[in-house]
Amino acid sequence: MAARTATAPGAPTTKIGKAAYEFDERMLLTPWLRRTLNKVYPDHWSFLLGEIALYSFLILLLSGTYLTFFFDASMREVVYDGSYAPLRGVEMSAAYDSALSLSFDVRGGLFMRQLHHWAALLFVAAIVVHLLRIFFTGAFRRPRDTNWLIGVVMLVLALLMGVTGYSLPDDLLSGTGLRIISAILLSVPVIGTWAHFAVFNGDFVGEQIIGRFYIVHVLLIPAILLALIGLHLLILVKQKHTQFPGAGRTEHNVVGNRLFPTFAAKATGLIFVVFGVCAALGGLVQINPIWLWGPYNPAQVSAASQPDWYIGFLDGSTRIFPPWDINLPGDYTVPALFWPTVVIAGAMFTLLALYPIIERKLTGDTASHHLLQRPRDVPVRTALGAMGLTFYLWLMVAGGNDVIADKFDISLNAMTWAGRIGVVILPPIAYVITYRICLGLQQHDREVLEHGIETGVIRRLPHGEFIEVHQPLGPVDEHGHGLLAYGGAPVPKRMNHIGGARRAIRGFFRPIEEPAQVELEQRAEGRGLAAAEDRELTTSGRPSEGGRPSEGGRPQEPRD
Amino acid sequence: MTTRDTRPGSTGGADVPGELYGGPDDDYTPEQLAAMSREDLDRLGAHYDHVEILHVDAGPEPGSPMEKRAIRQVGMVFAAAGLFAFLFVVVYAGSGWFLPDWHWQVTEGGWSALFTPLLGLLMGLSLLCVGVGLVLFTKKLLPHETAVQDKHDGSHFDRVTTGATFVGAFHNSGLARRKLITRSLLLMGGGVGLMLIMPLGGLIKNPNKGNPLGTTNWAEGVRLVRNDGTPIRPGDQQPGSLETVFPAVPGGNRQADAATMLIRLRPEQVEQLQPRVGHGDFAYGEYVAYSKICTHAGCPVSLYEQETSRILCPCHQSQFDVTQGAKPVFGPATRPLPQLPLDVDDEGFFIARSDYIEAVGPTYWNRERI
Numbered sequence: 037m038a039a040r041t042a043t044a045p046g047a048p049t050t051k052i053g054k055a056a057y058e059f060d061e062r063m064l065l066t067p068w069l070r071r072t073l074n075k076v077y078p079d080h081w082s083f084l085l086g087e088i089a090l091y092s093f094l095i096l097l098l099s100g101t102y103l104t105f106f107f108d109a110s111m112r113e114v115v116y117d118g119s120y121a122p123l124r125g126v127e128m129s130a131a132y133d134s135a136l137s138l139s140f141d142v143r144g145g146l147f148m149r150q151l152h153h154w155a156a157l158l159f160v161a162a163i164v165v166h167l168l169r170i171f172f173t174g175a176f177r178r179p180r181d182t183n184w185l186i187g188v189v190m191l192v193l194a195l196l197m198g199v200t201g202y203s204l205p206d207d208l209l210s211g212t213g214l215r216i217i218s219a220i221l222l223s224v225p226v227i228g229t230w231a232h233f234a235v236f237n238g239d240f241v242g243e244q245i246i247g248r249f250y251i252v253h254v255l256l257i258p259a260i261l262l263a264l265i266g267l268h269l270l271i272l273v274k275q276k277h278t279q280f281p282g283a284g285r286t287e288h289n290v291v292g293n294r295l296f297p298t299f300a301a302k303a304t305g306l307i308f309v310v311f312g313v314c315a316a317l318g319g320l321v322q323i324n325p326i327w328l329w330g331p332y333n334p335a336q337v338s339a340a341s342q343p344d345w346y347i348g349f350l351d352g353s354t355r356i357f358p359p360w361d362i363n364l365p366g367d368y369t370v371p372a373l374f375w376p377t378v379v380i381a382g383a384m385f386t387l388l389a390l391y392p393i394i395e396r397k398l399t400g401d402t403a404s405h406h407l408l409q410r411p412r413d414v415p416v417r418t419a420l421g422a423m424g425l426t427f428y429l430w431l432m433v434a435g436g437n438d439v440i441a442d443k444f445d446i447s448l449n450a451m452t453w454a455g456r457i458g459v460v461i462l463p464p465i466a467y468v469i470t471y472r473i474c475l476g477l478q479q480h481d482r483e484v485l486e487h488g489i490e491t492g493v494i495r496r497l498p499h500g501e502f503i504e505v506h507q508p509l510g511p512v513d514e515h516g517h518g519l520l521a522y523g524g525a526p527v528p529k530r531m532n533h534i535g536g537a538r539r540a541i542r543g544f545f546r547p548i549e550e551p552a553q554v555e556l557e558q559r560a561e562g563r564g565l566a567a568a569e570d571r572e573l574t575t576s577g578r579p580s581e582g583g584r585p586s587e588g589g590r591p592q593e594p595r596d
Numbered sequence: 597m598t599t600r601d602t603r604p605g606s607t608g609g610a611d612v613p614g615e616l617y618g619g620p621d622d623d624y625t626p627e628q629l630a631a632m633s634r635e636d637l638d639r640l641g642a643h644y645d646h647v648e649i650l651h652v653d654a655g656p657e658p659g660s661p662m663e664k665r666a667i668r669q670v671g672m673v674f675a676a677a678g679l680f681a682f683l684f685v686v687v688y689a690g691s692g693w694f695l696p697d698w699h700w701q702v703t704e705g706g707w708s709a710l711f712t713p714l715l716g717l718l719m720g721l722s723l724l725c726v727g728v729g730l731v732l733f734t735k736k737l738l739p740h741e742t743a744v745q746d747k748h749d750g751s752h753f754d755r756v757t758t759g760a761t762f763v764g765a766f767h768n769s770g771l772a773r774r775k776l777i778t779r780s781l782l783l784m785g786g787g788v789g790l791m792l793i794m795p796l797g798g799l800i801k802n803p804n805k806g807n808p809l810g811t812t813n814w815a816e817g818v819r820l821v822r823n824d825g826t827p828i829r830p831g832d833q834q835p836g837s838l839e840t841v842f843p844a845v846p847g848g849n850r851q852a853d854a855a856t857m858l859i860r861l862r863p864e865q866v867e868q869l870q871p872r873v874g875h876g877d878f879a880y881g882e883y884v885a886y887s888k889i890c891t892h893a894g895c896p897v898s899l900y901e902q903e904t905s906r907i908l909c910p911c912h913q914s915q916f917d918v919t920q921g922a923k924p925v926f927g928p929a930t931r932p933l934p935q936l937p938l939d940v941d942d943e944g945f946f947i948a949r950s951d952y953i954e955a956v957g958p959t960y961w962n963r964e965r966i
């Protein structure tokens with residue numbers, strides 16, 4: 037073998053080349069490596085949303101690890117003696133003390149803590165937007181239903197990450213959150229008190245909970261998340277990406293860029309952009325100033341105690357749910373708190389997880405799909421999504437009803453009633469409106485395909501009738517109706533979309549290309565004014581022999 | 597074939613390399629490959645990965661003004677990234693050395709207040725420049741290539757052959773016939789699984805032992821004290837005011853469920869006072885004491901609007917009327933705030949006559965039974 041390596045024609049001659057060749061003779065990586073570098077990724081911005089979530093998770097791992105060097109997850113009582121003067125001499129837990137000291141007495145610690153918090157908000161936001169993209173384009177359909185399920189599980193884990201994370205500093209805000217978590221656990225019928233005592237190691241608040249949340253936050257859930265992310269990506273690579281319908285795109289191919297170098301460079305660029313945005317937010321925009329809240333005290337609370345945004349919907353549902361305890365025979369009670377927290381959240385995530393199966397049952401469509409759908413082409417799903425989204429967002433608004441009531445000087449009770457009524461009537465309204473919009477958009481696509489694009493050119497016919505000239509998108513039949521069928525891809529709606537205008541000459545202060553050259557090039561591509569004029573003549577609204585001069589300004593037969 | 601076969605492997609036992617993947621190395625000799633251009637080799641490899649390069653828009657022409665401009669842009673953005681990164685290092689390491697101290701002072705608006713924002717600004721700008729530079733480089737200087745790759749829904753051949761291997765092994769194990777083994781395996785799996793999760797039992801504690809949820813530190817004769825430990829006499833408070841009080845026991849002011857609101861009602865409120873059934877004598881004159889822990893989700897109810905006699909919980913906006921035995925009048929709470937029976941001891945300080953007669957705080961499954 038060695039002899040062959042040395043003499044093989046075409047074997048590398050440079051030092052690095054030789055080293056790489058020898059390395060592969062040991063590791064046998066090139067078949068896998070070449071396949072990976074050659075893998076084709078579709079080029080569409082909405083495919084980057086999941087990547088943003090992935091990169092924020094990376095930031096969370098790095099910044100979180102840094103924070104663990106300083107954080108002490110203990111509820112031992114200490115007296116604060118750090119550099120933040122207003123709290124000196126105050127009794128507090130070691131957790132809060134160390135959170136303060138990592139903010140004030142660690143160089144750049146506050147920056148890292150805020151970076152971590154901002155990245156967490158971005159993480160969940162990116163997951164949610166990614167989920168919406170998958171939902172509204174039908175990317176969850178077979179064979180990707182498994183990956184949808186993994187995604188929903190990861191969303192729930194991300195929320196748990198958030199809750200266990202923001203509970204750690206043990207300030208007044210996070211302690212209030214803990215108290216509500218304790219009440220929610222207690223509200224579970226039959227096993228509630230047992231579950232509470234298992235989690236808190238006794239009655240609220242005990243001495244264990246911060247330490248337990250800490251290990252769940254830094255080890256347990258991140259480990260599960262990492263494993264699931266790996267699985268999610270593995271399945272994605274195996275199944276290959278979906279793509280929007282378009283020229284040359286089929287159920288059996290992927291059109292786009294190869295991983296190396298184009299996609300890899302863009303993705304690496306995105307990593308740095310996400311890192312940069314989080315870093316800028318972490319330094320410039322204050323978040324959760326724990327030193328202003330003070331240490332947790334079960335007898336104190338501040339108004340407008342709101343959780344982070346992604347839990348806001350549960351806060352809202354809890355605020356607007358009516359006081360309905362269910363008293364059962366034998367003096368047992370199902371507390372009202374159980375419904376808007378455990379049941380609502382459970383039902384929402386169960387529905388979300390099962391949606392691919394539900395849709396498969398309702399539509400009977402069990403085939404594999406790799407081409408995406410435009411939301412308008414699946415009005416029922418789009419409308420259902422809008423309905424769910426309205427429900428979620430309205431609960432989120434209700435979660436801030438005290439702030440809205442305060443800022444806009446509205447009665448708090450009126451806000452609560454608005455929340456109660458809105459959550460029942462707004463989702464169906466959203467359904468109907470979305471459904472109609474989808475149908476309208478569909479019809480407009482069909483209309484343009486049939487009658488052509490409105491050019492804005494009004495023409496007077498010899499006998500005096502005025503018509504608007506329409507530009508057909510393709511061949512037309514004897515009545516001037518377009519023959520192109522709708523293919524699930526965007527239909528051009530303006531002349532510019534089909535080359536009615538020339539592209540601008542490049543250059544900011546002065547042109548950096550030769551205008552005449554561009555004009556020629558554009559003409560060759562059939563763009564630009566002159567080219568458009570040539571074409572327009574063929575598609576004016578002139579009546580053809582025997583045909584009606586105009587039926588609502590429809591395009592007629594081409595002249596040549 | 598068994599291991600004692602005299603002709604193992606595809607080479608029939610000869611000690612020479614066998615066929616590789618049955619593929620490319622047989623199709624192309626090193627000489628053929630050496631004769632191909634780099635671009636052809638790239639496309640050939642892509643072809644073997646089911647990738648076809650449809651067309652390539654070459655990047656800007658070398659030496660053209662467009663290329664020069666793009667190079668200048670990308671170079672400047674990368675240089676800016678490095679510059680901002682160095683500035684970050686200067687601010688981070690230089691503060692407290694040749695720059696002012698970074699320790700934040702509440703009263704100060706100078707360098708220490710700028711330290712964290714500057715770190716964020718510089719690191720953010722630096723990383724953003726790296727990202728933007730990479731994207732600019734890709735968009736303006738690299739050739740734009742459109743490729744298409746075949747997609748397969750897997751191979752029937754693979755499934756059938758893999759299935760045969762699995763089913764064959766299962767068949768040879770005889771588990772379908774050897775019922776005793778199957779059953780003992782079930783018992784073993786169940787037992788071992790159960791055994792492994794058993795240690796979680798250490799988490800379980802009995803919530804009904806000693807009624808921890810239904811009792812607080814209040815008891816007969818325990819004084820009502822303020823957060824600082826001072827006791828309270830009738831007359832210390834203005835009519836219409838509210839004070840948070842705690843049981844006079846060690847750590848009473850840190851107890852999660854002992855916090856109590858002592859309210860001195862105004863005369864007109866006293867006239868309207870409608871205590872709950874069985875709570876008729878819990879008040880002491882115009883003084884009433886209710887638990888501060890919300891019966892909904894356990895937040896401290898803190899906002900007292902004395903004109904309407906309402907107490908508001910800031911967490912979920914439950915409202916309680918202090919003249920009606922702290923009955924919930926709006927919002928998600930279902931039960932009144934428990935009332936503490938009041939009395940005055942020999943020295944004239946407020947004391948509790950007993951603990952709360954019902955469980956304080958959020959409702960739970962068997963609350964009524966204890």
